[in-house]
Amino acid sequence: xxxxxxxxxxxxxxxxxxxxxxxxxxxxxxxxxxxxxxxxxxxxxxxxxxxxxxxxxxxxxxxxxxxxxxxxxxxxxxxxxxxxxxxxxxxxxxxxxxxxxxxxxxxxxxxxxxxxxxxxxxxxxxxxxxxxxxxxxxxxxxxxxxxxxxxxxxxxxxxxxxxxxxxxxxxxxxxxxxxxxxxxxxxxxxxxxxxxxxxxxxxxxxxxxxxxxxxxxxxxxxxxxxxxxxxxxxxxxxxxxxxxxxxxxxxxxxxxxxxxxxxxxxxxxxxxxxxxxxxxxxxxxxxxxxxxxxxxxxxxxxxxxxxxxxxxxxxxxxx
Numbered sequence: 001x002x003x004x005x006x007x008x009x010x011x012x013x014x015x016x017x018x019x020x021x022x023x024x025x026x027x028x029x030x031x032x033x034x035x036x037x038x039x040x041x042x043x044x045x046x047x048x049x050x051x052x053x054x055x056x057x058x059x060x061x062x063x064x065x066x067x068x069x070x071x072x073x074x075x076x077x078x079x080x081x082x083x084x085x086x087x088x089x090x091x092x093x094x095x096x097x098x099x100x101x102x103x104x105x106x107x108x109x110x111x112x113x114x115x116x117x118x119x120x121x122x123x124x125x126x127x128x129x130x131x132x133x134x135x136x137x138x139x140x141x142x143x144x145x146x147x148x149x150x151x152x153x154x155x156x157x158x159x160x161x162x163x164x165x166x167x168x169x170x171x172x173x174x175x176x177x178x179x180x181x182x183x184x185x186x187x188x189x190x191x192x193x194x195x196x197x198x199x200x201x202x203x204x205x206x207x208x209x210x211x212x213x214x215x216x217x218x219x220x221x222x223x224x225x226x227x228x229x230x231x232x233x234x235x236x237x238x239x240x241x242x243x244x245x246x247x248x249x250x251x252x253x254x255x256x257x258x259x260x261x262x263x264x265x266x267x268x269x270x271x272x273x274x275x276x277x278x279x280x281x282x283x284x285x286x287x288x289x290x291x292x293x294x295x296x297x298x299x300x301x302x303x304x305x306x307x308x309x310x311x312x313x314x315x316x317x318x319x
Contacts, residue, residue, distance in 0.1 A: 042081030045090030256313035
């Protein structure tokens with residue numbers, strides 16, 4: 001984002017480290033010595049990206065050629081924001097008392113390791129916004145996860161810092177774009193749009209949610225070591241074949257390996273460690289996960305594993 005180019009500034013930063021979270025303590029930066037800039041942000045209503053590029057938007061041509069909103073609206077932010085926030089096609093359900101614009105003051109500083117960005121704006125309340133509380137299950141109970149960034153537990157590295165208010169920053173030296181387009185040439189058309197950006201994410205924790213009641217935390221180390229499932233390209237064909245030709249075997253698997261006396265069953269997903277199946281027992285539906293006795297990384301291996309499971313299940317039912 002061109003408005004956030006960092007320039008050398010005189011910054012007083014404490015030499016004392018604040019634990020593993022920061023190279024320096026942001027709370028001790030003398031922001032009074034850091035130049036500031038204020039920009040006016042206008043409320044865009046419920047305008048979608050499709051609307052911005054369509055015939056209903058007078059500035060669509062600017063957007064389609066990579067231009068920013070300020071190309072057309074610089075100096076008119078207050079007037080435009082106040083108009084949009086009151087209601088109309090782009091704001092069918094206006095919120096009483098909502099501001100049409102926000103004056104955003106920002107400052108940028110850096111040291112040898114980190115960049116420090118400070119953003120300030122006036123809220124509608126006589127107090128600053130705070131974080132939305134997050135709860136995380138530690139295996140025994142739900143505990144609060146994350147605190148305001150200037151709290152001691154965050155400064156000491158015991159908790160991550162979080163805020164309710166958030167914004168996006170895009171920084172790119174150009175090399176990322178070339179690498180990405182080399183791997184994804186079909187994205188070349190979209191890469192020239194003004195809101196096309198690249199992000200590098202440092203995973204701290206991942207929360208896997210596969211559906212109601214099926215969720216778990218994944219550590220950053222496990223996430224980084226994970227590889228694409230080798231059956232991903234073949235899963236659709238395997239599922240279609242099993243549901244069309246081996247529905248009786250699927251019901252048998254439910255009875256033998258999940259303890260569910262299924263009247264019928266359908267395979268919903270498959271990976272190299274097992275499969276998910278939807279079993280019907282009378283009027284009741286059961287969503288089950290059945291593990292393979294050994295990993296199966298190819299369609300041929302899946303077939304062999306399922307045949308072995310069928311033999312074992314039929315043998316158990318006959319005994």
